[in-house]
Amino acid sequence: MAEKIFTRNFHRADSHTLAAYRETGGYTAVGKAFGMERTAIVEEVKKANLRGLGGAGFPTGMKWSFIPKDSTAPKYLVVNADEGEPGTFKDRYLLEREPHALIEGMLIAARAIDSHLGFVYIRGEYVQPWRVFSAAVQEAYAAGLLGKNIQGSGFDFDIVIHRGAGAYICGEETGLLSSLEGKKGWPKIKPPFPAIKGAFGHPTIVNNVETLSAVPHIINRGGAWFAGLGSKSQGGTRLYSVSGHVVRPGLVEAPVSITLRQLIYDECGGIPGGRRLKAVVPGGSSAAILTADEIDVSMDVDGLKNAGTMAGSAGVIVMDETVSIPEALMVVARFYAHESCGQCTPCRESTGWIYKITHRIVDGHGRKEDLDTILDVAKRGAGTTICAFYDGAVGPYISYVEKFREEFEALIRSGDHA
Amino acid sequence: MADPRRPEFTAEQLAEVRRLQSLYPEARGALLPVLHLAQDAWGYISLEAEAYVAGLFDLSPAHVHEVVTFYTMFFQRPKGRHVVAVCHNLSCHLMGAKTIVDHLRQRLGVDVGETTADGRVTLLTVECLCACEAAPMMQVDDRYEVLLTAEKCDRILEGLR
Numbered sequence: 001m002a003e004k005i006f007t008r009n010f011h012r013a014d015s016h017t018l019a020a021y022r023e024t025g026g027y028t029a030v031g032k033a034f035g036m037e038r039t040a041i042v043e044e045v046k047k048a049n050l051r052g053l054g055g056a057g058f059p060t061g062m063k064w065s066f067i068p069k070d071s072t073a074p075k076y077l078v079v080n081a082d083e084g085e086p087g088t089f090k091d092r093y094l095l096e097r098e099p100h101a102l103i104e105g106m107l108i109a110a111r112a113i114d115s116h117l118g119f120v121y122i123r124g125e126y127v128q129p130w131r132v133f134s135a136a137v138q139e140a141y142a143a144g145l146l147g148k149n150i151q152g153s154g155f156d157f158d159i160v161i162h163r164g165a166g167a168y169i170c171g172e173e174t175g176l177l178s179s180l181e182g183k184k185g186w187p188k189i190k191p192p193f194p195a196i197k198g199a200f201g202h203p204t205i206v207n208n209v210e211t212l213s214a215v216p217h218i219i220n221r222g223g224a225w226f227a228g229l230g231s232k233s234q235g236g237t238r239l240y241s242v243s244g245h246v247v248r249p250g251l252v253e254a255p256v257s258i259t260l261r262q263l264i265y266d267e268c269g270g271i272p273g274g275r276r277l278k279a280v281v282p283g284g285s286s287a288a289i290l291t292a293d294e295i296d297v298s299m300d301v302d303g304l305k306n307a308g309t310m311a312g313s314a315g316v317i318v319m320d321e322t323v324s325i326p327e328a329l330m331v332v333a334r335f336y337a338h339e340s341c342g343q344c345t346p347c348r349e350s351t352g353w354i355y356k357i358t359h360r361i362v363d364g365h366g367r368k369e370d371l372d373t374i375l376d377v378a379k380r381g382a383g384t385t386i387c388a389f390y391d392g393a394v395g396p397y398i399s400y401v402e403k404f405r406e407e408f409e410a411l412i413r414s415g416d417h418a
Numbered sequence: 419m420a421d422p423r424r425p426e427f428t429a430e431q432l433a434e435v436r437r438l439q440s441l442y443p444e445a446r447g448a449l450l451p452v453l454h455l456a457q458d459a460w461g462y463i464s465l466e467a468e469a470y471v472a473g474l475f476d477l478s479p480a481h482v483h484e485v486v487t488f489y490t491m492f493f494q495r496p497k498g499r500h501v502v503a504v505c506h507n508l509s510c511h512l513m514g515a516k517t518i519v520d521h522l523r524q525r526l527g528v529d530v531g532e533t534t535a536d537g538r539v540t541l542l543t544v545e546c547l548c549a550c551e552a553a554p555m556m557q558v559d560d561r562y563e564v565l566l567t568a569e570k571c572d573r574i575l576e577g578l579r
Contacts, residue, residue: 074443086507086546117443124454124491125547127560160441165450166490168545182449182475184488200443243509243550250551285508285546315550317509331511335545341488 003229005217005237006210007253010097016132018139021100027145029216033108034153036219041112045215047223049235054080054171054208055284055313056388057234057301066195067113067203076204077110077118078180078194079212081133082164082171084123085284086335087315090239091209093251095122095129098213099136103145103159105212108219110157113205117158121176124164134161168339172387173206175341186343187387210239230256231300238314240299242268245275245320256300256311260290263299264318275320279404283312285332286392288399289325309395325404326411329396330358336393346381347390353377354397366412371401422460422496425467427474431455435474446475449485453492462493490544498533498540500578502526503557506543509550518554519543521568525575539578 009015009024021027033041046061067075079102083091094102106118122130137159140146148156167185169175174188177199198204214236218226227235240252240263247269254267260282264270271277277292282299288309290297297307304311319328337355342348354377357370378397381390401408420426427435435452439445452474456467463471463486469479486492502522506515519530526534526541533540549555552564563574 076443083548084546085548087509087550088546089548089550092548123548124489125544125557128562162447163451163454164489165453165492166544167488179450180447181444182446182477182485183481184485200447202443241550243553244512249553281508317512317550319512323512328508328511331506331508335507338545 002237002253002255004253005229006094006098006101006213006239007251010093015097016099016136018100018136018143021098021104025220026100026216027104029219030104030107030111030145031151033111033219034151034155038112038114041108041219044223045112045218048214048218048226049223049230049233050211050214050218050226051234051301052208053210053214053238053314055085055286057311060207060211063195063207064109064112064205066193067205068196071203073202074117075113075115076199076202077106077113077115078173078176078199078204078206079106079118079120079209080171080173080176080206081120081122081126081129081209082176083126083209083313084168084171085286085313085315086332087241087243087281087284087317088313089241089243090251090314092126092129093239094209094213095126095133099133100140101213101216102133102209103136103140105215106159107145107150107157108215109205109207109212111155113203115205116156117160119180119199120159120161121170121180122161122163123170124166130161130163137161167341168335169341169387169389172389175387176206177204184341186341187389189386231298231303233302234300240267240314240316242316242318244316244318245271245277245323246318247272254299257298257303260295260297260299260316263316264295268318271318271320273320275322277318278321278323279319279325281315281317281319281396283310284315285317285335286310286395287312288395289403291403309399324362324411325400325407326358327362329400330355330362332396332400333358333393336389340389340393344385344390346384347393350377350381350390351393354393361408361411361415364411364415365417366408366415367417368412370412371405371408374401420460422462422464423466425456425460425464425470427455427459431459432474439475446477449475449477449482450489453482453486457492462496464494496533496537499538500559501540501542501557502575502578503542503544503547505545505547505549505553505555505557507546509546510553510555513553515554517568518556518566518571521571522575525572539575 170185175185179185333355438448
């Protein structure tokens with residue numbers, strides 16, 4: 001059986017406590033990191049091939065290296081705990097069951113980028129995760145693991161926990177920063193990138209919960225070890241959130257080289273009731289859909305990219321043969337229409353109109369030109385907006401229509417506008 | 419509960435506002451936390467409350483209004499004593515969210531977005547709450563209720579006073 005890193009303590013009822021974390025080697029990596037040069041920490045994380053696990057898959061060590069070396073400005077570390085990608089629930093588990101791994105990962109990252117203040121942006125609806133994580137932060141302060149002169153190292157670091165208030169776009173890193181600054185969560189034009197000009201105008205690194213939770217293990221056991229667990233271009237295991245029509249939905253920790261077929265059939269027991277698989281969304285709702293014939297792909301960033309979709313947040317949504325794909329697209333289109341922040345015209349307008357079109361198709365009022373309209377509108381808007389939100393919406397628009405076109409056409413033909 | 423149309427924090431709440439503001443490099447960072455505090459105090463965030471909070475931050479009421487209207491968790495009108503928010507995103511949709519929403523509408527006698535006449539429950543549909551492994555699910559006030567069935571919804575509603 002493959003090695004577990006993130007979930008190794010999940011079987012313990014007290015896994016959220018400092019005592020349990022320490023019993024399994026917790027907070028030894030940060031001691032080691034305090035004795036390392038800052039650049040050596042970054043190099044170790046680069047060697048690990050750790051890629052951002054929130055959705056974008058950007059190499060973490062490289063991101064850290066973008067912080068200006070000689071800047072005397074304050075630098076901030078921001079944790080993106082605004083989990084919201086449909087089909088994803090891994091960060092909720094980490095906040096509730098392994099909060100000290102995140103705190104230790106923050107300390108190591110802060111040391112690497114020379115930051116003394118970190119923010120943890122937790123989605124507002126996550127009340128229980130917020131409570132558990134807050135208690136863990138209090139425990140860490142009481143044990144001298146946060147605050148001034150941590151463990152006699154001379155290093156200071158404070159954590160501020162910030163609750164969101166309900167907006168998917170705040171999971172986009174610059175939208176998150178706008179929100180943290182007391183504004184609506186509008187994404188910002190890049191460049192400048194947050195590493196140069198981020199929160200409150202200062203150099204900032206934004207990392208996902210799971211990404212930072214991997215860091216203590218990398219420092220303790222070495223970048224080469226972590227890299228060896230994964231594929232050529234992405235190290236480690238990661239947490240797959242599997243939902244929909246599988247026998248055992250839930251969280252699965254597996255090496256990123258696992259295939260989608262193994263994940264569905266070996267880890268989650270296959271499709272219930274002897275029904276057949278119809279389609280799978282492999283990386284959160286923004287990832288292009290795969291048909292039942294396309295599941296022999298490895299789940300790492302490059303494997304899914306080569307398959308025309310993306311690893312994203314590793315939220316795997318499984319659909320059996322009973323599912324209406326036009327209805328599924330309508331549900332997804334409703335989400336993007338609701339969550340578009342309204343800043344860029346192509347996104348604001350297209351998400352609204354495409355939802356209306358999918359809605360009328362499902363209601364039996366579809367027109368024969370509707371499918372080409374969806375594809376045309378989706379393709380024209382891609383790449384024209386400030387952030388990746390609209391590109392994320394285009395993934396499902398195009399892939400659902402192109403891969404299941406006959407099903408859409410049959411529905412339109414049976415309607416009253418055919 | 420204090421009158422939302424004549425909003426004023428108590429001395430204790432004001433101390434909490436100042437503490438929150440001191441945590442950020444610029445006090446404005448505390449706007450969302452303070453709006454959460456305001457909603458807890460007054461049930462919803464009225465235009466008067468927006469203007470009051472704006473004054474605490476030296477921001478324009480228009481800025482605070484823009485923020486309040488952007489986020490789904492801030493209510494601009496009175497809500498029920500309990501908020502029942504059913505996820506209707508993809509995983510919950512696949513596992514029967516529509517049946518759950520229809521059942522709750524019928525049981526509560528309200529449509530989505532409405533509050534029962536006795537002020538007990540506001541019914542909402544919301545986007546993914548990220549508990550897809552236990553779909554269909556909903557949020558009832560602060561807690562997640564998962565693996566919903568019509569019977570389970572009835573039991574949950576009975577517990578709301």
